[in-house]
Amino acid sequence: MSILKTIQSPADLKRVLPSQLPELCEEIREQIIGTVSSVGGHLASNLGVVELTVALHYLLKTPADKIVWDTSNQAYTHKLLTGRREQFHTLRQYGGLSGFCKREESEYDSFNAGHAGTGVSAAFGLVEAREQLKQKNKVVCVVGDGAMTAGMTLEGLHHAGGLGKDFLVVLNDNQMSISKNVGAISAYLSRTISGEFYGKMREETGQLLRKIPHIGEDMQKLARRAEELAKGAILPGLLFEELGFQYYGPIDGHNFEHLLPTLENVLKMKGPVLLHVITKKGLGYEPAINNPVWFHACPPFVRETGAPAKKAARPSYTQFAMDSLVKLAREDQRIVAITAAMCEGTGLTGFEKEFPDRLYDVGIAEQHAVTFAAGLATQGLKPVVVMYSTFLQRAYDQVVHDVATQNLPVVFCIDRGGLVAEDGTTHHGAFDYAYLRHAPNMVVMAPKDENELQHMMKTCIQHDGPVSIRYPRGVSLGVSMDAVPAALPIGKGELMKDGSDVAIMAIGVSVWQAMQAAERLTKEGISTAVVNARFVKPIDQDLIVDVAKRVRYVVTVEEGCKMGGFGSAVLEALSDARITDVTTKMLGLPDWYIEQGPQDLLRERYGLTAEGIYQSVKELVGKAPVTKQDRFAVGASLDHLPHGDEQGS
Numbered sequence: 001m002s003i004l005k006t007i008q009s010p011a012d013l014k015r016v017l018p019s020q021l022p023e024l025c026e027e028i029r030e031q032i033i034g035t036v037s038s039v040g041g042h043l044a045s046n047l048g049v050v051e052l053t054v055a056l057h058y059l060l061k062t063p064a065d066k067i068v069w070d071t072s073n074q075a076y077t078h079k080l081l082t083g084r085r086e087q088f089h090t091l092r093q094y095g096g097l098s099g100f101c102k103r104e105e106s107e108y109d110s111f112n113a114g115h116a117g118t119g120v121s122a123a124f125g126l127v128e129a130r131e132q133l134k135q136k137n138k139v140v141c142v143v144g145d146g147a148m149t150a151g152m153t154l155e156g157l158h159h160a161g162g163l164g165k166d167f168l169v170v171l172n173d174n175q176m177s178i179s180k181n182v183g184a185i186s187a188y189l190s191r192t193i194s195g196e197f198y199g200k201m202r203e204e205t206g207q208l209l210r211k212i213p214h215i216g217e218d219m220q221k222l223a224r225r226a227e228e229l230a231k232g233a234i235l236p237g238l239l240f241e242e243l244g245f246q247y248y249g250p251i252d253g254h255n256f257e258h259l260l261p262t263l264e265n266v267l268k269m270k271g272p273v274l275l276h277v278i279t280k281k282g283l284g285y286e287p288a289i290n291n292p293v294w295f296h297a298c299p300p301f302v303r304e305t306g307a308p309a310k311k312a313a314r315p316s317y318t319q320f321a322m323d324s325l326v327k328l329a330r331e332d333q334r335i336v337a338i339t340a341a342m343c344e345g346t347g348l349t350g351f352e353k354e355f356p357d358r359l360y361d362v363g364i365a366e367q368h369a370v371t372f373a374a375g376l377a378t379q380g381l382k383p384v385v386v387m388y389s390t391f392l393q394r395a396y397d398q399v400v401h402d403v404a405t406q407n408l409p410v411v412f413c414i415d416r417g418g419l420v421a422e423d424g425t426t427h428h429g430a431f432d433y434a435y436l437r438h439a440p441n442m443v444v445m446a447p448k449d450e451n452e453l454q455h456m457m458k459t460c461i462q463h464d465g466p467v468s469i470r471y472p473r474g475v476s477l478g479v480s481m482d483a484v485p486a487a488l489p490i491g492k493g494e495l496m497k498d499g500s501d502v503a504i505m506a507i508g509v510s511v512w513q514a515m516q517a518a519e520r521l522t523k524e525g526i527s528t529a530v531v532n533a534r535f536v537k538p539i540d541q542d543l544i545v546d547v548a549k550r551v552r553y554v555v556t557v558e559e560g561c562k563m564g565g566f567g568s569a570v571l572e573a574l575s576d577a578r579i580t581d582v583t584t585k586m587l588g589l590p591d592w593y594i595e596q597g598p599q600d601l602l603r604e605r606y607g608l609t610a611e612g613i614y615q616s617v618k619e620l621v622g623k624a625p626v627t628k629q630d631r632f633a634v635g636a637s638l639d640h641l642p643h644g645d646e647q648g649s
């Protein structure tokens with residue numbers, strides 16, 4: 001009889017005998033491996049926290065007590081124990097369970113996440129809310145060693161340590177971010193784990209801490225004293241102690257005999273406590289233990305071998321971008337690349353291999369990455385910040401204040417621009433055009449395909465100022481490649497096809513969709529032009545105005561939020577040129593957070609496929625044109641005017 005199947009909520013878990021918990025963990029691992037092998041997901045991190053999650057739910061009274069999962073890509077066991085086992089097969093699919101914590105999904109999810117380093121701050125918000133509301137619940141934050149390198153985590157610890165309220169932070173240390181964790185904090189944690197002297201003393205104090213049945217204030221002091229003695233000369237945990245946290249551990253995060261009594265005791269302690277727990281990424285599935293990087297967030301795979309279930313049809317845009325960068329770096333010694341803990345995802349591994357001294361992995365520290373790049377640029381280097389669109393959001397002020405105001409030649413390679421699929425809301429690259437284009441000095445571009453991508457990479461490197469290039473997640477189009485990349489003129493678009501009724505002005509991967517739609521429309525008698533804008537900023541006003549003068553309708557297409565993005569830039573250009581006799585429509589992402597789902601499905605849903613663009617144009621053209629006289633006639637009813645995104649003039 002399955003134990004897992006008897007658990008509808010954490011209350012049921014409490015009926016399981018402690019001796020049965022390892023068996024339950026095996027069932028949980030089985031379920032996670034089975035599901036992730038068929039739908040993909042964050043396997044390695046999840047397999048590492050099975051015992052820790054079971055122990056926390058075993059001891060806490062959730063949902064009154066709160067667990068905040070930093071990043072929350074490790075919350076699968078939490079989902080399985082909190083009433084979501086039966087839907088677990090829908091994980092990360094359209095309409096299914098999220099791969100992350102979502103308050104909309106369950107009362108057991110205390111805070112939404114997806115980006116790393118928010119856990120401590122959010123959980124401390126729950127702590128202070130409890131104090132303000134005079135409640136009694138416990139608050140626990142589980143944060144990884146990778147997320148410990150994020151500035152926000154340190155800001156949160158600093159605040160919480162200073163105020164001294166009851167708060168448990170569990171540091172889940174598997175010595176890995178996505179790749180091997182980096183930097184001084186990671187080295188510090190490793191020393192804490194591996195110190196030989198401390199290891200022995202830790203064992204003794206750990207035993208003491210586990211033995212104390214119901215730890216009272218005096219006993220707590222005794223345990224602390226013993227712990228202090230154990231610290232001896234090397235003072236493990238000193239960093240956290242100095243930040244106002246009582247530090248305990250490290251303990252084995254896979255052993256219930258350590259986990260349960262230790263957690264029970266630290267949960268009773270007063271003030272901020274940090275418990276250091278050591279876990280292994282991928283535990284329970286050999287291929288994931290051997291390759292935790294690939295299994296951090298993997299596509300569907302063959303259970304028996306761990307091999308990917310499908311082979312990619314063509315190289316990704318990421319690969320083309322980074323191959324271009326490597327080629328350019330061979331010729332230009334000034335180029336250095338910067339990643340914020342995303343060397344593999346951003347495709348920088350080839351660069352690292354060839355130029356190990358010119359690649360900086362700064363940890364999960366996007367803000368630092370950008371300002372660090374600005375510093376490098378002041379000295380004549382050519383820093384290339386390679387980052388997912390969604391993570392660059394965190395460094396908005398650094399882009400504006402540290403790079404753009406000084407007009408520094410920092411290149412931003414923005415990967416995962418647009419819809420990213422299964423990671424959903426927190427990971428879609430929806431906002432970059434909008435959050436970059438309003439910064440004076442910024443150049444913002446996006447290629448229509450991988451060939452243009454290589455030319456744009458060259459353009460970026462040549463440009464003497466802040467410049468960004470964004471490309472999507474996924475496989476490239478398979479177009480033929482020019483032998484040599486050539487820089488493009490900044491701010492110049494490309495007229496792909498002329499027409500006299502409608503102009504579709506598109507950017508990035510939407511351009512080829514627009515071309516297909518235009519060809520079909522033209523065949524049906526609606527003469528349709530297509531502009532590949534190439535640049536969101538500076539936008540090619542001359543081309544846009546020239547084409548707009550020839551047509552009656554202008555449709556903009558972008559895989560980004562409509563508000564403030566590319567379409568807005570086109571409308572501004574038309575407005576500046578006083579083009580008032582075209583009817584316009586913007587296609588792009590609406591003013592809500594986009595759900596998870598396959599890219600194709602989401603593109604279809606938001607009208608960004610060739611079919612969607614075609615339908616939008618047909619609908620627009622089918623409507624009675626709105627004339628200037630109609631709109632401005634005194635007393636004229638506005639009911640006939642286009643609604644929503646359409647802006648008739």
Ligand SMILES: Cc1ncc(C[n+]2csc(CCOP(=O)(O)OP(=O)(O)O)c2C)c(N)n1
Pocket residue numbers: 045071073074114115116117143144145146147148172174176177178281340341342364366391394
């Ligand atoms: C702000 C931000 N940058 C980058 C990422 C990508 N990312 C997701 S998980 C992860 C590693 C997290 O490591 P750790 O906190 O140790 O958790 P583990 O997966 O090891 O449990 C990274 C870099 C992110 N989610 N958020």
Ligand SMILES: CC(=O)[C@@H](O)[C@H](O)COP(=O)(O)O
Pocket residue numbers: 042073114296297345416420423473
């Ligand atoms: C980086 C990150 O947040 C991952 O956890 C995410 O799931 C990666 O997805 P891709 O790198 O496949 O886009």
Ligand SMILES: [Mg+2]
Pocket residue numbers: 144145146172173174175176177
């Ligand atoms: Mg880790």
